[in-house]
Structure formats: C-alpha cells, structure tokens
Amino acid sequence: MLEYRSAAFVLAAMLALAAPTSAEEQRAEVIHWWTSGGESAAVKVFADQFQAAGGTWVDTAIAGGANARTAAINRTVGGSPPSAMQLNTGKQFDDLVENDLLANVDAQAAAQNWKAILPPSFLEAVTRNGHEYAVPVNIHGQNWLFYSTAALAKAGVQPPTNWDDLFPTLDKLKAAGLIPLAFSGQQNWERNLFNNVLAGRGGRNLFVAFWGKRDVAMVKGPEFRNIAVTFKRLRDYVDPGSPGRNWNDATNLVIQGKAGMQFMGDWAKGEFTAAGQTPGKEYGCTVLSDHGIAYVMGGDVFVFPQLKDANQRKAQQLLARVLLEPDTQIKFAQKKGSIPVRLDVDTSTLDACARKASGWIHDANAQVPANEMLSPPALTGAIQDLISQYWNDPNMTTDGFIAKVANTMTQQF
Amino acid sequence: MRIGSRLSTHLALAPALLIALVAYCGAMGWTIWISFTNSRMLPSSVFVGLRQYTSLMANERWQVSVQNIAIFGALFIAMALVLGFVLAALIDQRVRAEGLLRSVFLYPFSMSFIVTGLAWRWLLDPTFGIEKLGHDLGLTWFRFDWLVRPERVIYTLVFAAVWHASGLVMAIMLAGLRGVDPEIWKAVRVDGIPPWRAYLFIVVPLMRGSFATAIILLAVSVARLYDLSVAMTNGGPGIASEVPAKFVMDHLFERGNVGLATAAATTMLITVAAVLAPLMYWQRRQPARRPV
Numbered sequence: 001m002l003e004y005r006s007a008a009f010v011l012a013a014m015l016a017l018a019a020p021t022s023a024e025e026q027r028a029e030v031i032h033w034w035t036s037g038g039e040s041a042a043v044k045v046f047a048d049q050f051q052a053a054g055g056t057w058v059d060t061a062i063a064g065g066a067n068a069r070t071a072a073i074n075r076t077v078g079g080s081p082p083s084a085m086q087l088n089t090g091k092q093f094d095d096l097v098e099n100d101l102l103a104n105v106d107a108q109a110a111a112q113n114w115k116a117i118l119p120p121s122f123l124e125a126v127t128r129n130g131h132e133y134a135v136p137v138n139i140h141g142q143n144w145l146f147y148s149t150a151a152l153a154k155a156g157v158q159p160p161t162n163w164d165d166l167f168p169t170l171d172k173l174k175a176a177g178l179i180p181l182a183f184s185g186q187q188n189w190e191r192n193l194f195n196n197v198l199a200g201r202g203g204r205n206l207f208v209a210f211w212g213k214r215d216v217a218m219v220k221g222p223e224f225r226n227i228a229v230t231f232k233r234l235r236d237y238v239d240p241g242s243p244g245r246n247w248n249d250a251t252n253l254v255i256q257g258k259a260g261m262q263f264m265g266d267w268a269k270g271e272f273t274a275a276g277q278t279p280g281k282e283y284g285c286t287v288l289s290d291h292g293i294a295y296v297m298g299g300d301v302f303v304f305p306q307l308k309d310a311n312q313r314k315a316q317q318l319l320a321r322v323l324l325e326p327d328t329q330i331k332f333a334q335k336k337g338s339i340p341v342r343l344d345v346d347t348s349t350l351d352a353c354a355r356k357a358s359g360w361i362h363d364a365n366a367q368v369p370a371n372e373m374l375s376p377p378a379l380t381g382a383i384q385d386l387i388s389q390y391w392n393d394p395n396m397t398t399d400g401f402i403a404k405v406a407n408t409m410t411q412q413f
Numbered sequence: 414m415r416i417g418s419r420l421s422t423h424l425a426l427a428p429a430l431l432i433a434l435v436a437y438c439g440a441m442g443w444t445i446w447i448s449f450t451n452s453r454m455l456p457s458s459v460f461v462g463l464r465q466y467t468s469l470m471a472n473e474r475w476q477v478s479v480q481n482i483a484i485f486g487a488l489f490i491a492m493a494l495v496l497g498f499v500l501a502a503l504i505d506q507r508v509r510a511e512g513l514l515r516s517v518f519l520y521p522f523s524m525s526f527i528v529t530g531l532a533w534r535w536l537l538d539p540t541f542g543i544e545k546l547g548h549d550l551g552l553t554w555f556r557f558d559w560l561v562r563p564e565r566v567i568y569t570l571v572f573a574a575v576w577h578a579s580g581l582v583m584a585i586m587l588a589g590l591r592g593v594d595p596e597i598w599k600a601v602r603v604d605g606i607p608p609w610r611a612y613l614f615i616v617v618p619l620m621r622g623s624f625a626t627a628i629i630l631l632a633v634s635v636a637r638l639y640d641l642s643v644a645m646t647n648g649g650p651g652i653a654s655e656v657p658a659k660f661v662m663d664h665l666f667e668r669g670n671v672g673l674a675t676a677a678a679t680t681m682l683i684t685v686a687a688v689l690a691p692l693m694y695w696q697r698r699q700p701a702r703r704p705v
Contacts, residue, residue: 066667077455095454095669185561186647241540243561243650378453381668385474385652392563392651404473411468413453413670 026315028083029058033068038270042335049328055318076101081305083316089125089136089299090372097128103304104131108320117342119361121369134301135323138338140265141357142296142370143196147261147284148254151178162290163201170237173260182250182259185243190391191384195371196263197231203291204368211374214409219402228398269337285353295360298370378413448676454669465676478655481567486635492575493631497582502612505590519580530644533573563653566646570654574641582627589623625696636685657681
C-alpha cells in the first residue's frame with residue numbers, strides 16, 4: 001500500500017513537472033497584494049479551489065496595493081500581462097477598459113446569473129458599456145465603529161448608536177483618563193474617517209452626491225457644513241501621538257483597552273482575532289447612522305487582461321467561475337473578515353459583525369458604494385489632500401475647507 | 414595607430430553612450446511630451462497644451478511641496494556643511510582614535526533614508542520618544558512634538574537628513590584638509606594667526622573644490638528627497654511635509670494622474686538644471702593642481 005502510494009506520488013510529481021509542456025494545462029498567473037497573515041490564508045482558498053477545479057495557480061504576491069497595481073498595469077501595457085490581477089472594486093480599471101486591454105467576463109456573468117446574485121451597486125461597478133469586465137470577490141465594510149467593552153465599562157457608558165450619542169460617550173471616555181478615539185493620522189485614514197461622518201450623518205444619497213455627482217450646491221449647503229464641523233470636532237478626542245500612526249497600531253490601543261473606540265473598516269477584525277478577542281465579548285462593532293443604516297461597501301475584484309494563448313484564456317474563464325462559486329465565497333470570507341459578494345450564500349458560519357453586515361446587503365437603502373466606486377483616483381486624491389489639511393491645520397476654517405472642496409470638484413480630472 | 418586606438422575607445426564607450434541617450438535623454442523627452450497630454454492612469458497622446466502646468470501651479474499641495482524643499486534645501490545644505498566641516502577640523506587636530514571617530518561619524522550615512530526616517534520618527538514621536546523620556550524623568554513641562562506640528566515638522570526632516578549626511582561631508586572635508594600644504598600651517602604658526610581665523614580665511618578658500626563637491630552631493634539628495642519624507646511623516650501631518658518627488662510618485666502611481674505627475678517632474682528637472690548647472694560650472698573652473 002505504502003509503495004503503491006509513493007509510486008502514485010512519484011507519478012504525480014512527474015506529471016507536475018511535465019505540466020508546463022502539456023497543451024491542456026490551465027495555467028493562470030495571478031497578481032495580488034494579499035500578503036499579511038490572514039490575507040494570505042484567504043488567497044490560499046482561491047488557489048486551492050482553482051487547483052481543485054483543474055487549474056494551475058501561479059501566485060505573484062506583491063506587498064502593498066499601489067505597488068501590485070503598478071506592476072500589474074505596467075506588465076499589461078508592456079505586452080506581458082498576468083492572467084488575472086487584483087484591483088479594488090471601482091474605477092481603477094476604467095483606463096484599462098478604455099484602452100481595450102481587458103477581456104470581458106460576460107459568459108460567466110450570464111452563466112452564474114450575476115443580475116440575481118450580486119448587489120446592484122457591485123454589478124454596476126464591474127460593468128462598462130454593457131459588458132462585465134471584472135469578477136467581484138468580496139465586500140468590505142469601511143465604516144465600522146469598533147469599541148473596547150472593557151474601556152466603555154470603565155467609563156460607565158453604553159455603546160453609541162448615532163452621531164449625536166457619540167460625543168457624550170467620547171467625553172466620558174476622556175474623563176475616565178482614556179484615549180477616547182484611537183486614530184491613525186495618515187491621509188487615507190483621515191479620508192476614511194471623513195467618509196464615516198459623511199455616510200453616517202448624511203446618508204446614502206448625500207454620500208453619492210459628494211463623491212459620485214460632485215454636487216457643488218450640496219457641498220455649500222447646511223447639511224454638508226454640519227458634517228464638516230462634526231468631522232473636525234472629532235479632532236478633540238484623539239491623542240497627540242496619532243499623526244502618522246499605522247491603522248493597526250491604533251487598533252491595538254483599543255485591543256489593550258487604552259483607547260475607547262476606533263472607526264475602521266472590517267479588516268480591523270483581523271487584529272482583534274490575532275489578539276484572541278471575539279466580537280460581542282472583548283470588543284463590539286457597530287455602524288453609526290443618523291438616517292437608518294448607511295453601510296459603506298467596497299471590496300476587491302479580479303480583472304483579466306486580454307491574452308493570445310487559447311489555453312490561458314480557458315484558464316481565465318475557469319478562474320472567473322471558481323472565484324464566485326458559493327463554496328469559495330464563504331471559505332474566503334471566513335479567512336478575510338469580509339463578507340461574500342453573493343447574496344445567496346449561507347452566512348451563518350461568519351462572525352457576529354459579518355452576520356450583521358450580511359443582513360444589510362439585502363437592503364438597497366442601506367448600501368453605500370465606497371469612495372473608490374464613485375470617484376476616479378485623481379479626484380479622490382485631490383479631495384483627500386484637502387481633508388487632511390482641514391484635519392491637521394488649526395488655521396483652516398470650515399468655510400475655507402468647503403470653498404476649496406467646491407473649487408476642486410469643478411476641476412477637470 | 415593613433416586613429417585606431419581612438420576608434421576602439423569610441424567603440425568601447427558606445428554602449429554606455431547609447432544607454433545614456435536612450436534611457437536618460439529618451440525618457441526625459443518622453444516625460445516632457447507626456448506632460449503636455451491629458452494622460453491619466455495610462456499615457457495618452459491627446460495634446461492639451463499647458464493645462465497640466467496651470468493646474469500644477471494652482472495646486473496647493475505642489476505649492477507646499479516647493480516651499481518645503483526650499484526651506485529644507487537651504488537649511489540642510491548649510492547645516493550639513495558647517496557641521497561636517499567642524500567635525501573634520503576637530504578630527505584633523507590629530508586626536509586619538511581618529512579612525513574610530515571617523516567611522517562613528519560616517520556611520521549614519523551607511524543607513525538608508527528609510528531606516529533613518531523610521532528611527533527618527535520613533536525618537537520624535539511624542540507618545541514614546543524623547544518627549545516621553547522627559548516626562549518619565551519627571552520633567553512634565555518638557556515638550557518636543559515638532560513631528561506632529563504642521564508648522565514645525567519640516568525642521569524634523571532637516572535634523573534627520575543632517576544627521577545622515579554630515580558624516581559624508583566630514584569625510585570630504587577631511588580629505589580636503591589633508592590636502593592643504595603643511596607649509597601654510599607652519600606660516601600660520603609663525604605669524605601667530607589664531608587657528609579659527611586661519612581656518613576661515615585661509616583654509617576654507619583653499620578648499621573650494623571640496624565644498625563644491627559636497628554641495629553638489631547634498632543638492633542632489635535635496636532634489637530626490639522622497640524616502641525620508643515617506644518613512645518619517647508620509648507627508649503629514651496633513652500635507653505639511655510633502656516634497657516635490659513625493660508629489661510626482663503619488664500622482665504617477667497611486668492617483669493615476671500621469672499628466673500632472675510628468676508636469677511636476679518636468680518642472681523639477683528645469684529647476685534642478687537651473688540650480689546645479691552654475692554649481693558644476695564653478696567646480697570645473699577650479700584651478701587644476703598640477704599642469705596636465
């Protein structure tokens with residue numbers, strides 16, 4: 001028996017070695033930036049499922065989203081594209097589609113009936129000129145409020161439910177000698193905090209009017225002013241060490257109970273899990289909303305550059321199918337801390353926060369498309385500069401901020 | 414014979430020349446061309462004239478970056494030169510353990526800007542750096558939080574960069590000092606000139622070449638200042654420590670705004686050329702030591 005097995009192993013090894021020359025091989029090189037512990041465990045789910053379906057997964061992991069995107073795009077433009085590359089759900093592949101560098105996945109979309117199984121905003125985000133150009137793989141909520149149960153107990157407060165509740169809670173945390181708000185003062189997190197206020201106070205329509213429609217009249221109105229004031233008011237509740245801090249260091253302040261709460265995307269759960277904490281026990285998660293739930297949803301997609309080789313094109317089709325299969329979706333979400341992008345899978349095995357979110361994605365009114373889905377990176381970056389200045393510069397007034405935002409929105413990007 | 418050897422010299426140099434022409438001049442020309450197009454994430458060939466340049470000049474982050482590099486450049490070059498020269502002059506007094514001291518002072522230069530930036534960031538972080546140390550020692554009034562104050566943060570970059578570069582300047586200056594004719598020192602002693610005056614009015618003018626070399630090296634590291642800002646502050650707080658090279662990199666990659674990034678790169682190129690050209694001319698005009 002043992003001999004038999006080892007013979008089979010040798011045979012398998014020989015086949016594997018011979019594989020590159022096989023005409024039938026479905027080989028796919030995938031560029032992605034999932035390199036941290038939890039992330040690589042999650043991407044391994046994709047690789048395993050793809051191998052199980054008969055493909056050969058060639059892993060090209062590049063640390064850092066911007067680096068991975070740059071490398072993948074350069075290779076695609078330069079004529080030696082990977083089979084698939086990871087991008088964020090949104091406008092990052094507009095230029096690639098315009099320059100006719102991507103293969104569409106219409107066949108998969110039709111076969112799996114994407115219209116029925118994906119949230120509408122996610123289907124819209126992968127569709128250009130009536131064709132589907134990307135496979136969405138997950139949904140990340142970007143506007144969670146994580147809080148330390150121990151810290152709140154020490155301050156004698158209940159978790160807040162809306163933005164008006166928040167400030168008295170923060171005051172009590174401060175009075176208890178804790179850092180009320182753990183914050184990572186880097187530009188993109190300053191923008192993310194701003195987006196938290198924008199979605200929570202303003203609701204879905206206002207969020208879309210800001211990033212999607214660039215509605216200057218709205219920006220100059222009283223509602224937006226209130227949002228800007230609320231955002232700046234949060235500045236009083238962060239500690240002097242916050243500028244430049246990494247987001248996970250801020251999360252650790254909450255984990256250790258030194259800080260009361262943190263606004264962050266659901267990827268922060270990975271840090272809590274790594275510290276042995278579970279949602280609902282040592283920490284809690286909630287989304288603050290003044291107008292019903294407004295859940296800011298982004299995520300990741302894979303796009304498939306146009307390839308010449310017929311076998312590799314087949315491998316792309318296979319990969320596109322595997323990524324969205326229910327089994328793959330749920331296993332991936334368990335590892336990644338995200339939720340499945342499919343509406344029709346059983347989410348009962350996910351953690352408490354993810355189960356909450358799974359309910360919201362069935363409610364069209366609760367879904368707020370993420371910043372990246374609404375605005376091109378150039379505009380996002382220009383507004384981010386302003387948000388960051390407004391947050392950090394004590395001399396920048398709310399009116400000055402509003403005037404600059406309005407001015408930037410009218411520029412060409 | 415002579416013609417033959419010249420031909421082979423030229424042949425040997427041809428690959429290097431070709432690389433220089435294609436890689437440097439070609440890329441430069443292409444960058445300049447792209448800056449006149451409406452390129453976003455990918456290069457395009459739609460000509461838009463000076464539009465990228467007008468939006469660049471109106472861009473507040475660019476203005477802050479330019480202002481920062483001016484402050485940084487002036488302070489960094491001046492402080493590194495003074496400190497480097499003083500260190501060299503002190504070591505030149507035939508001190509004991511000269512080799513050890515030289516290595517110690519030169520050591521920071523062996524570190525990358527990323528490591529330098531991180532180390533200084535930790536030192537200057539008010540919650541666990543020097544300020545915390547002061548508080549732990551009971552000096553509760555002690556405040557050293559320049560790293561997180563927008564109006565002061567650029568000076569912290571200067572500190573770190575001076576710490577990094579002054580060892581190199583010291584090495585260059587020391588070589589220059591050792592090149593000073595011993596007869597001059599004898600004459601100085603005979604005439605009873607105080608050492609500080611001898612250094613300032615006799616030795617420094619003699620070391621024009623060393624100064625020009627040091628200034629050019631320092632100026633180049635000013636122009637390409639990027640990694641220190643990324644590691645130490647990532648341009649923050651807000652946009653208070655942004656620098657031009659970081660503007661270019663961010664817009665080229667993360668923000669998918671190649672047109673604006675190349676306009677900024679071209680502006681940098683012109684500025685650098687305008688500053689460095691006279692310096693290099695000055696250095697080449699140095700009287701040669703020996704007739705060739």
